[in-house]
Amino acid sequence: MSLLNEILSHNQTFVTDKQYEPFITTKFPDKRLVILTCMDTRLVELLPKAMNLKNGDVKMVKSAGAVINHPFGGIMRSLLVAVYELQADEIYIIGHYDCGMSAIDPDQMLQKMVNRGISEETIQMLKYSGVKLDEWLRGFNEVQEAVKNSVDMVVNHPLMVKDVPVHGLVIHPATGQLDVVVDGNK
Numbered sequence: 326m327s328l329l330n331e332i333l334s335h336n337q338t339f340v341t342d343k344q345y346e347p348f349i350t351t352k353f354p355d356k357r358l359v360i361l362t363c364m365d366t367r368l369v370e371l372l373p374k375a376m377n378l379k380n381g382d383v384k385m386v387k388s389a390g391a392v393i394n395h396p397f398g399g400i401m402r403s404l405l406v407a408v409y410e411l412q413a414d415e416i417y418i419i420g421h422y423d424c425g426m427s428a429i430d431p432d433q434m435l436q437k438m439v440n441r442g443i444s445e446e447t448i449q450m451l452k453y454s455g456v457k458l459d460e461w462l463r464g465f466n467e468v469q470e471a472v473k474n475s476v477d478m479v480v481n482h483p484l485m486v487k488d489v490p491v492h493g494l495v496i497h498p499a500t501g502q503l504d505v506v507v508d509g510n511k
């Protein structure tokens with residue numbers, strides 16, 4: 326059985342047996358906050374548990390490394406929508422130790438693309454067209470620094486409400502311990 330079929334088969338049982346009932350809630354976050362964190366597998370259940378969050382409590386936005394790499398990209402737009410349309414009154418940006426994004430080497434990743442069938446010509450063409458692939462793919466050295474940069478981008482965004490606190494934290498992916506990098510209430 327393919328993974329897709331496995332998932333669909335489980336899904337049928339899930340819906341038929343009404344296993345969704347404990348999760349029923351609204352689109353508005355009960356704790357009135359939005360979190361931007363990393364897509365890391367270790368955080369899927371650990372982060373909400375470590376922060377005492379359940380279904381319905383928060384808006385959750387995820388990106389590789391919890392990085393906002395464009396002030397007018399999809400991540401920033403999601404944070405603005407959460408604040409203006411969905412009653413989020415606080416923003417938490419949560420990076421984590423041992424993040425895969427800290428190890429990304431743009432040159433190596435481009436080589437992997439070539440190995441997987443993307444032509445050198447395509448990559449050169451994008452570079453000549455002004456796409457800064459190296460910059461776009463680059464990870465970060467220090468997670469604290471990356472979190473601070475994301476906090477700065479949100480705090481200084483021309484469209485962000487000025488009285489919304491923006492906190493920066495780093496979570497340990499094994500223990501769930503949170504370290505504060507920026508206390509947005511100060």
Ligand SMILES: [Zn+2]
Nearest residue numbers: 363365424425
């Ligand atoms: Zn990560």
